[in-house]
Amino acid sequence: MFKHLLIATVLSTSTVYAATTTKTTKKTTTTTTASIAAEKITLDPATSKVTYVGKKVTGSHTGEVKIQSGHLNFSEDTFTGAEVVIDMTTINNTDLTDKEYNKKFVDHMNSDDFFSTAKYKTATLVVKSAKLVKGTTYNINADLTIKGQTHPVKFDADVTKSAVTANLAFDRTKYDVKYGSGKFFQGLGDKMITDDVQLSVSLQAAK
Numbered sequence: 001m002f003k004h005l006l007i008a009t010v011l012s013t014s015t016v017y018a019a020t021t022t023k024t025t026k027k028t029t030t031t032t033t034a035s036i037a038a039e040k041i042t043l044d045p046a047t048s049k050v051t052y053v054g055k056k057v058t059g060s061h062t063g064e065v066k067i068q069s070g071h072l073n074f075s076e077d078t079f080t081g082a083e084v085v086i087d088m089t090t091i092n093n094t095d096l097t098d099k100e101y102n103k104k105f106v107d108h109m110n111s112d113d114f115f116s117t118a119k120y121k122t123a124t125l126v127v128k129s130a131k132l133v134k135g136t137t138y139n140i141n142a143d144l145t146i147k148g149q150t151h152p153v154k155f156d157a158d159v160t161k162s163a164v165t166a167n168l169a170f171d172r173t174k175y176d177v178k179y180g181s182g183k184f185f186q187g188l189g190d191k192m193i194t195d196d197v198q199l200s201v202s203l204q205a206a207k
Contacts, residue, residue: 039075039076040072040073041071041206042205042206043070043204043205044204049202050202051200051201052064052197052199052200056191057192061096061105063094064094065087065088065090065091067085068086068087069085070085079130081126081129081130083127085122086124088117089110091115093109113179116147120146120147124143124144125143125201126142127141128143129141130157136158138157139156140154146175149175151170153170162205163202164203165203166201167200169198170199173195179193
């Protein structure tokens, strides 16, 4: 009888130990999963900006546009996506020193010949996928929306949790910005404007 009692005690102790081990293992797994949750980093509109270069036969014009809001997405230290809302009503010019001509240029950019900012006050850049190439350099696939029309763009970007820098280009005629385009108007001569617009993006994380 003592032998039977000893066996029962050992079995009971083993069962309790197994249950405790299983419970502990589940708890550890849950904690590990939570620790790699996605991180969203808010951008600072005051220190972030987009610089543009538009070229024509006789030269080029440069300017800046501010961002309205935005965020970066990370999984641990890996960049996974982003969304940036650009305030098109803030478009300016930085190369024309004559105040009257500068205002005339900016007013034209805001008009329906170009970006129709009274109707389309914002543009958006949404990163759909990011592939790490080396260090902090990523190959980016994104959607760019201007004047309510969305098209894909590809570019490289240097991305950290504190800042993003990138250079990209887009064909303005795909977004119904056709003024001065040689693809749609004949006999423009030296008044022809290049279809591609160059952008330099500088984004800073909020502190």
